[in-house]
Amino acid sequence: MSALPLKQARMEFKTTNEIKELLSEAAIVSGLDLTSFVLESATRQARAVLTERATLKLTADQHANFLKVLENPPAPSEALRRLMRVPPLPMR
Numbered sequence: 001m002s003a004l005p006l007k008q009a010r011m012e013f014k015t016t017n018e019i020k021e022l023l024s025e026a027a028i029v030s031g032l033d034l035t036s037f038v039l040e041s042a043t044r045q046a047r048a049v050l051t052e053r054a055t056l057k058l059t060a061d062q063h064a065n066f067l068k069v070l071e072n073p074p075a076p077s078e079a080l081r082r083l084m085r086v087p088p089l090p091m092r
Contacts, residue, residue, distance in 0.1 A: 015023075020034075027037030058066060076084075 023038060024034050027034045030037055032040065
């Protein structure tokens with residue numbers, strides 16, 4: 001049996017007694033302790049939010065137009081040419 005990795009970050013937050021009781025009951029029913037239940041639920045929701053943010057959803061017409069622009073891009077505008085001449089910021 002390998003040792004569990006040490007947890008280095010701590011989070012604390014306040015809630016109402018009713019919400020704590022609700023979460024505690026749901027944790028027990030799920031067979032988890034309260035911390036594991038809350039972290040698992042929050043992690044699942046965080047991943048869903050970030051995935052939704054990173055996903056581009058297009059209708060069939062939008063998809064066709066997108067492919068058309070990729071295959072035949074417009075000529076760069078003067079504003080784009082000026083932007084491309086700006087030196088990049090240094091990496092941190």
